[in-house]
């Protein structure tokens with residue numbers, strides 16, 4: 001009986017939304033750190049490669065961080081998909097028109113398109129990891145090797161520069177980072193709603209913080225593809 005009610009609670013929309021909110025906020029924290037680290041690209045090859053190398057060398061912590069990240073992505077994506085298919089079952093005929101629910105509600109086009117932007121971001125993530133994390137230089141590869149003193153390290157700077165010289169990559173990333181900003185803006189607000197912090201005193205602050213974070217993260221990530229493609233670095 002107890003296990004039955006546990007299963008029911010586990011499958012409930014409230015539980016799913018709660019875990020989506022927690023994992024979503026954790027992922028916001030991750031992208032903010034990742035974006036800040038990427039800005040070292042502007043400083044130069046040495047700074048960027050040594051930073052990436054230092055991260056990879058944070059063993060065993062890096063494995064723990066990667067495992068937590070993987071779990072967060074899986075929980076977030078899985079619950080997003082099941083909540084959205086659950087919503088569809090409850091309302092088999094989609095709204096004829098997507099439009100804002102108006103002033104007091106924060107339901108906008110971005111809230112109803114979260115699943116679409118989320119799926120594009122998921123596809124992006126797979127391509128991104130194949131290109132950069134497991135791409136050239138993952139296994140010792142002399143053409144993607146830089147030096148840190150005497151020690152050979154991965155030349156991620158070269159890899160990033162090569163990738164973003166291609167218009168497909170550069171504009172694909174630029175487009176996806178704008179979508180990421182869009183996804184984050186609504187997601188940040190929505191996470192606090194799901195966690196029950198919708199007190200009128202704070203709602204304005206949370207909404208504005210979401211917008212600021214989304215703009216900072218999206219534009220911060222745009223720096224690398226834009227500066228490489230337009231040969232600013």
Ligand code: HEM
Pocket residue numbers: 031034038052053055056066069121125128129132133134156160173180221222224225
């Ligand atoms: C212009 C935008 C971006 C650039 C230039 C970039 C660059 C990189 C690079 C070079 C790596 C490899 C690090 C290494 O193996 O040492 C990496 C890893 C990664 N990136 Fe990005 N990234 C960008 C945007 C994003 C976004 C938006 C996300 C998430 C939605 C993301 C998620 C990840 C993840 C999960 C890893 C693997 C981390 C790990 O396992 O240690 N990246 N990125």
